[in-house]
Amino acid sequence: MIKRSLESLCTVLRVLLAILVGALIIPVAMQVIARYTGVIPVYLWTEELATFIFIWVVMIGSVIAVWDGMHFDVQVIPDSSNPLVLFIQKAIVLILVGLFGVLFAWYGIDYAKFGYIQHSVMMNANQLIIHITVPLAGLLWCVFSLYRLFEAFEQYRSTAKKVAS
DSSP states (O other): OHHHHHHHHHHHHHHHHHHHHHHHHHHHHHHHHHHHTOSSOOOTHHHHHHHHHHHHHHHHHHHHHHHHTOSSOOOOSOOOSSHHHHHHHHHHHHHHHHHHHHHHHHHHHHHHHHHHTOBOSSSOOBTHHHHTHHHHHHHHHHHHHHHHHHHHHHHHHHHHHHHHO
């Protein structure tokens, strides 16, 4: 049930990421065409919009990478053949990702409040639009890493049972 819900959330995030990357093409293309051809005037708001979209793309991408287990992990020590040591290796990484997620979520709230009182220069958009990405990403890093830690523990338990039998 929980796994299906989290996978559904990740699927929604993947679709949103694809839409945002597609949307990012528009302001960037407008900037390139305006700067190098002169066919359209230079619109300054396109740079801000591209920045806003890019920040969302990076943060959503990092959340998906945590779910897929493809980010925040550098393998320095080869995987152990001992199930307990392998679990400890995975657990250390997942706990650290979860702790960073908690830090991002906790301190990101003040960061988002700070963004709420600001507006962008060209589009006059509230900066909360981009500042909210930090606590949201931190929260999802924490949730995803905790679930992956639970999965690693279950994998360790099932492997330990097989070895004991």
